[in-house]
Amino acid sequence: MSVRASDPGQASRARARMVERLRAQGIRDERVLAAMQAVPRHAFVDEGLAFSAYDDTPLPIGFQQTISQPFVVARMLELLRNGRELGRTLEVGAGCGYQAAVLSLLATEVYAVERIRGLLDRARANLRPLRLPNVRLKLADGSLGLPEAAPFDSIVVAAAAVGLPPALKEQLASGGRLIIPVGGAEQRLLLIERQGNTFRETWCEAVRFVPLIAGTD
Ligand code: SAH
DSSP states (O other), X not given: OOOOTTOHHHHHXXXXXXXXXXHHTTOOOHHHHHHHHHSOGGGGSOGGGGGGTTSSXXXXXXXXXXXXXXXXXXXXXXXXXXXXOOOEEEEEOOTTSHHXXXXXXXXXXXXXXXXXXXXXXXXXXXXXXXXXXTEEEEESOGGGOOGGGOOEEEEEEOSBBSSOOHHHHHTEEEEEEEEEEEESSSEEEEEEEEETTEEEEEEEEEEOOOBOOSSOO
């Protein structure tokens, strides 16, 4: 499917087809689907890749990183939401900023952290024209969470960890939900629900993410 950034009507139709495909793939959360219909995904990838922006595939965003495929973004946000407002939300691994833009339509506040400075600059540039008042970007090692903004009602991690970083668990508010890909060659989404000091873990579908790496560039 070919999308020209200069043709908003065409991009919007490509997004509508993407949303229909997500529905057919089993995504039921209408708020997530509406947010993904609204955010211009093609504006977050290189112009030369815009024609593939609405295909169900991950795409390179530079610095050996990728923007997740639409189904995985939708599924993670559906699991994270579970029908509720996301509230104060932490995204670890802002990448090109696409998921942060989708989150901004579902959450009261979004704190998106990224460890690669060049990508953070790209995310800022991509997000600026959208004028989303509730998104804050920060250069940080997200495996340490973001203590100055904690606790979070929702935490979504966009890179695969070997195990759940303790700081993320600690920075989750009571009643909050956290979703993170865990594993190496084989990865699965892990959903954590916190009630007081009880953490319920649920393993969900198999996924493939770039690794969560400590430190910043
Ligand atoms: N959500 C992104 C996709 C991100 S790909 C989007 O919509 O484009 C995963 C990102 O996680 C990469 O940009 C990578 O640099 C970042 N990352 C990996 N380890 C990290 C860490 N410890 N802290 C913050 N970001 C991290």
